Amino acid sequence: MTQEATEAVEVPTQLPIVDYLRIGDDPHLAANECAGCQARYFDRRNACARCGKEEFRSVRIVDDATLRSFSVVYRAAPGIPVPYVSAIVLTDDGTSVRANVVGLEDPMKAELGMRLRFTTFNCGTDDNGTDCVAFGYAAA
């Protein structure tokens, strides 16, 4: 048996739901920003879809945002709790983010243009006891 196989695997206590969510003491979103034209992407890109440059740097997305569009979803695939407020928010540094608006007592109270602030929450636990951390936006 190899040395590697006998070492205990360290199980994380938390994992972010997506890799552009940074968790820990200072949770925030981070985007891959094109070094050429500053276009921002949350996913892994081979080259910039706007200018074609292949260099990217990681940038922090600010927490404050405005509700640009939303839909109150009442019908979803099995296992997804409804209703919820799906949203496109525009952060104060001009980055569009798709997330839920969370914490509204009545989801129909969502209003276009409302001010929002980034927040995180636990959205599940796996068999290893690892929590999944998600993000959303709450009324500011």
Added chain:
Amino acid sequence: MSDAVWVLGTSMTRFGRYPELDAVDLASRACMDAMADGGVTIHDMDVIGAGTLFQSQTGMGQRVQKQIGQTGIPVFNVTNACATGATAIRTVYLSIKAGEAQMGLAFGVEQMGKMGLLRGGAKAEEKVFEAAGRYGAVTGVDGILGTETMPGVFAQAGMEYACDYDGVGFEQFARVAYKNHQHSTLNPLAQYRKEFSMEEIMGSPVQSYPNTLLMCCPTGDGAAAVVLVSEERLRSMPTEAQRRAVKISASVLTSDPWVESGQVQPDVNTLTRNAAAQAYETAGIGPKDLDLVELHDCFATAELIHYDNLGLCESGGAGEFIDSGGPFRDGRTPVNVSGGLISKGHPIGATGVANVYEVTTHLRGEAGDRQIEGAKVGLTHVIGLGSACGIHILEKATV
């Protein structure tokens, strides 16, 4: 002689549900009827463009050939989301434009049955979280990080317009559905032909606000086909065929250019605007010249924003346009007199061909009870998310 391409024949099945038939049956029916409508046979065809989304890997074009005639001509099987049918037409159009074909058959077909909600996965209980994919997601994100379902995505497209412009809200979106359900009562080929009141539409179960059930297109089955012909070949045909032929004044296909918000929300606007600008310039006409429009109303929220994208109203004026009756069949620019996707139905691969069938039928003066009198110019528009936009401008023959 011009190098214009013409619609010589066209047909569609009624949209609906055909559990006793398969997609090959539906497509074969539409193709044979389209060729008969044009007074030609499979032996006149030089090329086939075959569109289907959900059966895109089955060789649909060749399967249909085995029912309507295996003549050995090239077949292009195409798929382009909801723009699949328009892409099939454009494939044949380009073959004729390139001089490699004089006449060709384009069809679209889909058999969806009661497919229900498109996109958005059921939530699976992960045993162990593990990052995967280009976002490093450890679990499905639908419903946690916004919605991936179509009623929700298009609701957000409409609400973004409402955020930018006054006079747009739940009532305006509902009025779109009211119009299209009303229009469908005159169309014997529509999947549903029932008129609903505004109260019924606004009070039907909310799918993704502001889209209620009656503001969403149904899934279903159906096929549509067109025979396209070169100007040169058309002029060798009988006068009646030339009189009924409809000119394709513009055939455009665009994809979505980069926009800032495009990575989190499909942008259905920019590529439509780009396609419309190209189409109007190519055809040498403007939106005010259009006698009717068949546009992609997969959801009521989608139709409203395309009034603006296609230039049917002033910039920001889509709410006023619907409120003033502009897109109703007796309005300034009738939109979706077929009943649209919302009521005529949306068997995806067939849709882009079916809207060419609809406009062609009006330009020929053969649309029966739903005829827009004196129609000379029409526009068809489809959007496939991802994204692809197909626009065709059609003109009545002057023979």
